[in-house]
Amino acid sequence: MINPTIAAWNIRGFSTSNKVFSCKNLVKSLCLDMIGILENRIHHTSIADPFFLNSHRVFDYEDSCNNFHCSNLGRIWLKWSTDRLDFKPTFISSQMIAGMVIYGNNDPFLLSVIYASNNQDERKTLWNEIRNNSPAVGIPWILMGDFNCCRYPSDKLGGNVLQQNQLYDFNSLIFYANLYDLASVGITYTWYNQRSVMPIHIKLDRMLVNEAWMSVFPRSHYVIKPPSGSDHSPVVLLPGDKFDSQHRFLFKNFWLKSDIFLYLLLSTLPVKPRGQPFAALYSLLKQLKLDIKSKSWACSNSVVSHMESLHRKQEACLSLLNQDCLNESISLNIKNINVQLAEASNQWYSWVSQRAKIKWLAKGEDDLKFLYSRIHLRRNYRRTAISPAMANSNCSFSEAVRDTISHFQRIYNPPRRLTFNILHFPVGNVIPHEYILSLTTPFTDAEIKKAVFSGASNSTPGPDGFNFEFFKSTWIVTGVMVCKAVKSFYHNAYIPNAAKATAITLIPKTNHAEAITDFRPISLCNTTYKIIAKLLAARMKNVMPLIIKGNQSGFIHKRISTDNVILANEILFHYRSIVNSI
Incomplete structure (x- = not known):
């Protein structure tokens, strides 16, 4: 679904013509559907004047809602275009206006526009109002505006350092209300004290969402625009790109416990593989992938449907058991249903934990709601990768993709x-003769198997979609073909394009991206490629200490890059001690 474009801006007075012009320009340039004007400083009697209302109109077809009756000077004035959406207020206070937004054919969502007080005690009242007005489970919820406080010490640059007791109340609200920071792009800080001496920059304005919002609007994010006529920056909710990328095939680990899948694998396996070993292996994987995709049980939604069907059968049997509690056949049916339900639940939990990639799940954590939130959060942050390149409104999605690719190229x-000139190449160490044989000996089946079984079962696979867990669990079937393929690489020094193909994805360095430079690309390699890389790394592990110089500290096991910094500091300290003693 596509969410509307909504902005919240602490304009610091909406009574002057230049402030009205700034809001109109923001609405026009970003094609806003709705805007929350904060700290507008308008008296409640002014809105009774038709000329005043007409001169402060920002939409052609406009409706509005305010909380002017809650304070002497206006704090929040919500305006929206009636030909695009409708807003039904459900709660109004001096620091918040909340209501349901109806946008097109989409399901309604709860919008809370915030302008928090500067007083900490008054903000506690706001936090309680937010808790009391949280929506029911499954209803998307977004909060936006000026919260007048920060989440992290890093949200403030300059001035006194933020203490934990100043952050506690706000973070407690976020924790207990199950809220998350929406992915953002643009400038980092939203408020500036406008001083050249001792400047202070703080992030006071932000957007928070619940897990249902990330499920319904996974591509949404907000941009922090430069301030224009105010000391606060406007925050603008954007729907993200409208292009749905094609889903890659991803092997699901719970398939391995199904007899149907094992039968499918054995039926796909050729009696006598032909051709080059690598080509034969990838021919098997390609055919197996096609066969899996054609099966209805391969879709994760089939597990959900099966669980729902079992729950209905369980309720029906329990209803019959209440009428005839001594009926053995009904009791046996309930037992069988419970066994099937436990098996289906384990399959679904396996798939969700595989997607969430949380390592401490092995210790018994089974909070599926937490896992879903991890998946949605990671997707939300990654999908903002193209947004910095689309900062210019004239830039199309395809142009932004092309510019992003060109940047990393x-x-x-x-x-x-x-x-x-080979003479410019630095002279290195010569590998001792006794190590040469260990580097050039052909790979053995034991080495290849060890490399496969040392791989992480939930590691993200490459374009072919098969992970380490697939090769581990099917080693008795696929092991021979894998060993032949890896050995053919040793003898021929050749890997086919299908095996060495990679899927490149952008990972945000932080939760807030200001430019495309705030993302780093990673390559998702196929598992067979990783196996060969592991074998080569294991061979070179004993030789690397002879090649790497002792003063290199970065990217070396049991060394850290700060070692040289500490060493240089100690040398300078020792030198100064000698100079002072002289």
Whole structure:
């Protein structure tokens, strides 16, 4: 679903013509559907004047809602375009206006526009109002505006350092209300004290959402625009791109416990593989993937449907058992249903935990709601990758994708050097003769198996979709073909394109991205490629200490990059001690 475009802006007075012009310009430039104007400083008697209302109109077809009756000067004035959406207020106080937004054919969602007080005690009243007006489970909820407080010490730059007791109340509200920071792009801080001496920058304005929002609007995010005529920056909710990427095939680990899948694998396995070993292996994987996709049980939704069907059968049997509690056949049916329900629940839990990639799940954590939130949060932050490139409203989605690819191509694909002098290459160490044999010996089946079984079962696979768990659990069937393929690489020094293909994805370095440079690309390699890389790394592990110099501290096991910094500091300290003693 696509959410409407909504902004919240602490304009610091909406009575002057330049402030009205700034709001109109923001609405027009971003095609806003709704805007919350905060700290507008308008007296409640002014809105009774038709000329005043007409001169402060920002939409052609406008309706509005305010809380002017709750304070002497206006604090929140909500305006929306009636030809695009409808807003039904459900709660109004001096610090918040909340209501249901109806947008097109989408399900309604709860919107809470916040302008928190500067007083900490008054903000506690607001936190209680937010808790009391939280929606029912399953209703999307978004809170936006000026919260007048921060979540983290890093949200403030300059001035006194934020203490934990100043952050406690706000973070407690977020925790108990099950809220999350929506992914954001643009500038980092939303308020500036406008001083050249001792400047202070703080992030006071933000957007928070619940888990239902991330489920319904997974591509939504907000942008923090530069301030124009105010010391606060406007925060603008955007729907994200409208292009749905094609889902990659991903092997589900719970399939391995199904007899149907094992039968499918054995029927796909050729009696006598033909051709080059790597080609034969990938021919098997390709055919197996096609066969799996054609089966109805391969979809994760089938597990959910099966669980719902079992729950209905369980309720029906329990109803019959209440009428005839001594009926053995009904009791036996309930027992069988419970066994099937436990098995289906384990399958679904396995799939969700595989997608969430939380390592401490092995210790017994089974909070599926938490796992869903982890999946939705990770997707929400990653899907903002193209947004910094689309900061210019004239830039289309395809142009933004092209610009993003060009950016990383310039970084990772520098122009080739036409000439290269081998004499400029630094002289290294010579590998001792006794290590040469260990590097050049052909790979054994035991080495290959060890490399496979040392891989993480839930590691993200490459384009082929098969992870380490697939090869581990089917080793008795696929092991021979994998060993032959890896050995063929040793003898021929060749990997087919299908095996070495990678899927590149962008990972945000932080939760707030200001530019495309705040993302880093990673390559998702196929498992067979990872197996060969593990074998080569294991061979070179004993040789690397002879090649790497002792002063290199970064990216080395049991060394950290700060070692050299500490060493340099100690040398300078020792040098100063000697100089002072002289």
